[in-house]
Amino acid sequence: IMIRMVQRLPELGGAFIQMEDEIGSISSVIGAAWAGAKATTATSGPGLSLMVEAIGYAVITETPCLIVDVQRAGPSTGQATRPAQGDMMMVKWAAHGDNEIVALSPWSVQEMYDLTVRAFNFAERFRVPVFLLADEAVGHLRETLVIKEEVEIFDRVKIPGKPPFGTEEINGVPPMPAFGEGANLLVTGSTHDPWGFRKTQDSAIQARLTERLIRKVRDFKLEVVETDPHLLDDAEIGVVAYGFTARAALAAVKILRNQGVKAGLLRLVSIWPFADGAITGLGKRCRKIFVPEMNRGQIAGEMTKYTSTPVIPLPKTNGEVIEPAEIVEGIRRNL
Numbered sequence: 001i002m003i004r005m006v007q008r009l010p011e012l013g014g015a016f017i018q019m020e021d022e023i024g025s026i027s028s029v030i031g032a033a034w035a036g037a038k039a040t041t042a043t044s045g046p047g048l049s050l051m052v053e054a055i056g057y058a059v060i061t062e063t064p065c066l067i068v069d070v071q072r073a074g075p076s077t078g079q080a081t082r083p084a085q086g087d088m089m090m091v092k093w094a095a096h097g098d099n100e101i102v103a104l105s106p107w108s109v110q111e112m113y114d115l116t117v118r119a120f121n122f123a124e125r126f127r128v129p130v131f132l133l134a135d136e137a138v139g140h141l142r143e144t145l146v147i148k149e150e151v152e153i154f155d156r157v158k159i160p161g162k163p164p165f166g167t168e169e170i171n172g173v174p175p176m177p178a179f180g181e182g183a184n185l186l187v188t189g190s191t192h193d194p195w196g197f198r199k200t201q202d203s204a205i206q207a208r209l210t211e212r213l214i215r216k217v218r219d220f221k222l223e224v225v226e227t228d229p230h231l232l233d234d235a236e237i238g239v240v241a242y243g244f245t246a247r248a249a250l251a252a253v254k255i256l257r258n259q260g261v262k263a264g265l266l267r268l269v270s271i272w273p274f275a276d277g278a279i280t281g282l283g284k285r286c287r288k289i290f291v292p293e294m295n296r297g298q299i300a301g302e303m304t305k306y307t308s309t310p311v312i313p314l315p316k317t318n319g320e321v322i323e324p325a326e327i328v329e330g331i332r333r334n335l
Contacts, residue, residue: 022048023054025041026051027054028041029041030057030061035178035180041065041068042070043070044080045072045074045084045086046074055067055095056189057189060209062213064156066116066129068131069087069133070136071084071086071133071134081136082320083321084295085243085245085294086296087133088298091133100128100213100214101217101272102130102131102217102272102273103130103131104118104133104269104270104271105270105271106133107242107267108143109138110144110145110146112132112138117152119132121153122224127173131272156176157176158177159175160182165195166212171219174194192209193205217273224270225273227278230250230253230264231254231263231265232264232282235264235285236287237261237286237288238282238309239289240266240299240300241292242269242293242299244294245321248321248327249322252324252328252331253265255324255328261335271299274302277306289310290312290327290330291303292315292326292327293314293315293322295317301313314327314331
């Protein structure tokens with residue numbers, strides 16, 4: 001990502017800046033957003049860990065930004081060049097305090113492109129940090145990419161004279177001016193009123209602010225939530241997967257079908273907000289649900305909140321991708 005951005009952004013009137021570390025990178029992204037730019041940074045697990053405080057600042061200041069997380073095996077430095085999907089819960093709670101973010105999970109080169117566009121749109125639409133959760137396997141894929149001649153772009157809402165940090169609606173997204181455009185901006189990580197003034201001792205303002213930060217995304221989650229079903233019409237065995245692992249899961253489902261097992265796949269394209277309705281529906285259709293993940297069952301655990309159908313994790317955390325045969329074996333072992 002870095003090498004390509006160095007080459008491409010200046011050609012389009014953009015700027016690439018290499019900072020001293022990930023803390024500087026995410027802080028610069030936040031500053032660029034408040035200067036009126038669409039801004040992004042790319043990292044993996046340890047770098048994401050360093051960004052956490054600033055991500056919380058982006059949440060409370062309602063700063064639109066995109067963070068590309070190409071996941072690798074951890075914890076800590078772990079296996080720096082091996083694939084994993086261990087950051088699912090980290091990005092969900094990538095700041096202390098209550099908040100709501102958006103996270104998407106591409107499974108191909110094409111989706112790395114397509115979901116990047118959508119991620120920027122969601123960031124601007126909801127004024128939140130958005131995560132693109134790739135992994136080392138997707139990050140090293142070489143596939144045909146179709147660059148669309150036209151893409152839908154959500155333009156930042158700017159309404160002079162309106163408060164930049166509050167709305168009459170409890171789930172509203174306020175307009176966002178930029179520095180240098182004449183607005184008297186106060187941008188603080190402390191509890192603040194709709195005009196940005198610090199109100200750290202006002203319990204009513206704190207309660208309303210945190211509720212709105214959550215509900216501005218959660219109340220409109222159907223705009224974000226996306227799933228990709230395969231062979232589910234008559235499925236008795238469900239498989240839920242995302243990212244690169246979903247490619248192996250689809251192959252496994254087809255193998256099982258050829259063996260007489262009525263299996264189907266529900267691929268999660270969006271991770272957060274969670275596709276709880278789709279999981280509930282899948283549970284009503286299937287007698288068991290299997291979840292292959294390159295972690296110890298992070299999404300499998302989340303799913304148990306939304307279905308009473310048995311959810312069976314198929315974890316793999318040795319720094320290798322999950323093979324279709326491993327999924328087939330895991331399902332057959334637990335039929």
